Amino acid sequence: MRIFHISDLHLGMQLKNYDLYEDQNYVLNQVIQYIKDYQPDCLCIAGDVFDKQIPSLEAIKQYNEFISKIYQVKEDIVVLIISGNHDSGQRIDQYKDLLSHQNLYVNGSLPIQKVVLKDEYGPVNFYLFPFSRPSQIRPFLKEQHDSLSYDQAVHLYLEQLDVDDSQRNVLVSHQFYLPSEKELNSIERADSEVKTVGNIDVIYSDILRQYDYVALGHIHKPMTVKDSYIRYAGSPMAYSISEENQKKQMLMIDLKEKGTTEITSLPLHPLRQVRTITGYYQDVIQETSEDYVRIELLDDQDLNFIDMNEQIRIHYPHVLEITRNVHVDYDMDMDLDTTKIKDPFELICEFIPDMDEQDQKILQDIINEIGGLS
Template structure:
């Protein structure tokens, strides 16, 4: 049995108000191509299919496009579970009617854990879909007393342990936060104060655990308890992550063997730093200047329309930080001479950028007199 484990598609997501739909389509096409190239028996999506519980129509259309290609045209079954970003009921609509087509959607949590037997070319396996569910939901659905995410997951996994798989390997699909996992800024916290953390030991008895929620590919507790990571970089904190999907193959004894299949983005997400003039010069020959960028400017002087100047070279600058100005906070003595000098320097820089010429001596004297007069008024007010 061979399948691709992926998660956290977040279809419909924006990065600093920039739509990523075209970027998502680009990578989803790669995932489909990898499924064909490696002749897999199934595609697993471990939650956060959409970025919002009520996704925009364009996001729904993209998912429909991908699912139709994989399930109807390529005849590859898909199993997807709801994550904490998804609207469970909306995602699970008509899921029972779609099972015969090869599309298995586990939306809301039900009293009985969903078990799905898939037959591969070289063998079969039993898959158990556990959608994201907080302790309150587990208490309500299963009518039990649990107060933590770990206790809730332990209760759900009792059914997986007890279920008779007729000797087939057991693969658990879950969307949760394992203790010790490496986080990034784009993941929505599941709870406050660490109460969402679950011990990886709960999942080690199974042949493979396909996890979603954390955006960096990683494993915890054992190498067969794995996060595939998100398919794209969804925050600048992820700039150094290498995105991939996980190819999993269960041998005749049920042991999982896996390989990370790299994904390439249409545009990278990265941070660049330096002075404005240097960055503009570098940008003219930067073959990746259309990447999504956060720029940290080290200039310590005022700059007129810094974002406009940057976007003339780097069209997809999404965020700008003036680290040069911030670095001196608290270091300047608050004397009147220092304040006047700072005000004069900033106005001088502004004047030069607007007019293209430096201030004349007469203009400097006039401006100094104006600043002095303002400070006199400030002292008497």
């Protein structure tokens, strides 16, 4: 069975107020061409289909056109879609039962949905696991728990699934998985991703070892989670400056007999690159580019801001930001008024006011643990 794996489309997203509709269509059309060329049996979209829970009409139109083109080039393909943390699970679930009769399976909310496909080697069991918080997972556990971390909740939930190890099994999930021996700060997370305080959303990947392939979404950088069969496809294009050097891709997985899995990276090329240009003002304006660029000027002397800004935007119509590499001297001997420093828990609650009671308890436990180590 041949499977395509993509994720984090973020349809409707803007990059520094630039509409990405044309850029996203350019990349999605490459996905369509790959489907036409390689004829996969199945396409997995591992969450964050839209950038917002209430997507724009233009984003919904783009999604509908993309799905329609998929079936135009391959009528019998099976498409499997889960919701991500940017999506509305209820919106993804619209017409869920009706769509399943058209080989389009969507799962925006728990419980995990199992879809069974077959080839010459027998059944392949797909488990569709949408983005879920511990509070959303708890009602589906066989035993009740008052307080669970992301890691504990997902481990308990996946452990109670009746997965037949003698058959081939594929998990499609949108969460932050990490090898248990990895340091949290060693994983590069893009600026365009939603991050949690203290990375409390981390889930250790040992629970994924029972699957023949794990199609992940959530991390925008293409990466392997320790084992080659546990993969983040990454976003199909760069959605922030922090992604400027990443090579974007779609993954092609050939599942043969049990224990034989071949994985191929299919490159995706952007309409416009996201990149940084560093140099002196007079040198920078000697060139022109349609790319999304961050301009870093090296000039020490004062520049006429209005004229500089206007000239740069003439040469770079998709400029994201302009910064100056100017040295500033700081008074390192100044006194700090420490009486105004608030409690860490209070500060974080002010910064993230919509945390539920479960998240606040986890946060307090982390602060207490760090305080005990210091």
